[in-house]
Amino acid sequence: MVVLIVPVNFSKNGTIASTCSNSTEAWVYSALSGYIFTIAVLGIVFNLLVLMVFCLHKKPCTVAEIYLSNLAAADLILMSVLPFWGINTLKGFNWPFGNALCKLVNISLNMNVYCNIYFLVMVSIDRFMALVQPLSHERIRRPKYAKLCCLLVWCFGLLLSIPVLVYREGTLFHYQNEAIPVCQLSYPDDMIKLLCEGMLPVFGFLIPIPILSYCTWKIIQALNNRLTELSSTQKTEHKATTLILAVLLAFLICWVPFHIIKIMQLLLYAKIVGGCTFNNVLGISGQIFTYLAYFNSVLNPILYVIVGKTFRKKVREVFKLSVGRKTMTSSFNSTRTFQLRSTECVSR
Template identity: 30%
Template structure:
C-alpha cells in the first residue's frame, strides 16, 4: 500500500519535534461532523442549484460550482481522517497525497472565488440593474466559472510541483506539511494571503456597502426582498471571515516569522485549528441557498413533497406485496376460484379481485 519516493528522506522535518495531539483529539471529530452533515447538505444544495439554473438564474451557476468544490473536498475527508488517526502517518502514495492536498487547496480558493462572484452578481443586480445586464446572464456566469476554475488549477500546478511528503522526528510520513516552512513556500503564501484573502475581502466589503446603501434608499423594494438581499451578502462575508480569516492571518505570520522549529511548535496548534475552520466552509456554504431566491421556501416544499411521494410509493408497494402474500389473501383467492373457475381465464383477475 505504501509507495513513497526514495528521496522522501531528503525532504524531511526530522529535526523538528512537534506535538501533533490536536490531530488525534479535535481533527477526527471535525472531519466526521463535516462529512456527516456536509455530504447530505451539499447534495440537497446541488439539487437546489439545479432548480435555480433551470429557471435561468445565473446565481445558480455560482452556487452549483461552490457546491461541487465542497463535495470534492468532502470526498477527501476519509483519507485525512485515516491520516490523523494514524498519528499523521501517510500510508498511501505521494500522488494521492497531492490529490488530497489539491482538493483542500481548491476548497479554500474556489469557495473564496465563488463567494466573490455571488456578491458581485448581487451588487450589479441591485446597484446597476440595467447598466451591466449582460454580465448577469447564464453565458457570462459560465465563462466566469471557467475562468475561476482555470486560474486555481494553474495555481495548484505551480504549488504542488514540489514534493508533498516528508518524514518527521518519529519517522512518520507526513503529507502536505513542512516544519519549518520551506524557502519556496514564502512567496506562495504571500500570494495566497494577498490574492486569496485581502483582495476578495475588499471585493466583499465593497459589494456589501454598495448594496446596503442602495437598499436603504430604495422605497420601491419590498421589505422582505431587502432583508433577503442583506442576508445573502452579509452571510457571504461572515462565512468568508470565520472560515478563511484566521487561516490566512496565521499563514502570513508563519511566512514572516517561522524560521526554526521552536516557532513552528509554538504556532502549530493555532495554525491547525484555523485550518480546521476552513473545513466548516463545506457546512456553511449551503446556508447561502436559504437567501438566494424569493422562492426558497416553495422550492424546499417541492423537494419535501417529492420525497414524501417517493416514500408513499414505497410504502404502498410494500403494503400491496405484503397483502398478496398473506395466508388470508391466498385463502380468499382460492375460495373465489373454487366458486368461479372462469376467473382464472380472465386477464385482470387481480384488479377484479381488489374491486
C-alpha cells in the same frame, strides 16, 4: 504521551532539518479526527441536498444560484476528501495513503480555498450590479456569462494549486532511526518556498477581500436607501442579497483567522520572527483555525435553509415534485396490475 512536531521542516534527503517539539496527549488526535469525520459527513449530506435542489428544481437557476451551486460543489469536493486527512490525524499525522492520494487530496483542499473566495466575489459583484447599477449591467447578468465565470474560477483555482501538485510529496522521512510516512510540502529552496506559500494569502485573501468589502459596502448602502420603495422584482433581489450577505459574513468569520495564521507563517519562513514558542503556538493555532475554516462548508447549506426563503420554497417544491412522481408511479403500477388481473379473469 506522543510528540507532535509543529511544524516540521524536512530536507530533500529525507531527514528532519530542525524541530520544535511539544508533548501532546494522544486523545487530542482522536478528538480532532472525530471532529473532521463529523463535519465531513454533515458537509457531504448538506451540500448534496443543496445541489439536488438546484439541479432538480423545474425552474432554471438564477445567476446568483449558479454561483451558489458551484460554491456548494466546491464544498462537496472538500468534504469528500477530508476523511483522508481525518485518518491521517488519527494516526498522529502519519500519512498511510501514498504519494498519489497525497497530491490529489491536497490539490482538492487548496482549490477549495481559492474557489470559495472567488465564487463569493462573483456573487457579490452580481449583487452589486443587481442593486447598485441594475440598468447599465442588465445584459451582463445572464446565466451563460455566470457559467463562463464559474468555469474560469475552477481553472484559476486549479492553476494556483499547481505548486501543491509539484512540491507536495507522500513519502518516508527518517527521524531518530524511525521511518515516518508523511504528506509534506518539500521545496527545493527558501525562495521558492516563500513564493509558493505567499500565493495563498495574496490571491486567496489580500486581492479578493477589498473587492468583497467594496461590493458589500455599496450593496448595504443601496438597500438602506431603497428599502421602503422596492418593487416586487427588487424585493426578490433583496431576499437573495440578504442570503449572500449572511454567507459572506460566515466566510469572513471562518476564514479570516486562517489567512492571518498563513501570513504569520510567511513571516516565520522569512525569518522575520522565530523561536520555538512562537513556532509551537503558530502550529497549534494553524490546526484550530484550519478546521474552523473547513466548518464553513457545513455552515453554508445551513444558512441557505435558515436565511434563504427562496431556497426553502424550492426545497418544498422539489419535495412535492418527488412525492408526486412516486404517487403517479404507484398509481400507474396499481392500474396496470388491475388491468392485467381483469384480463386474466376474462380469458378464464
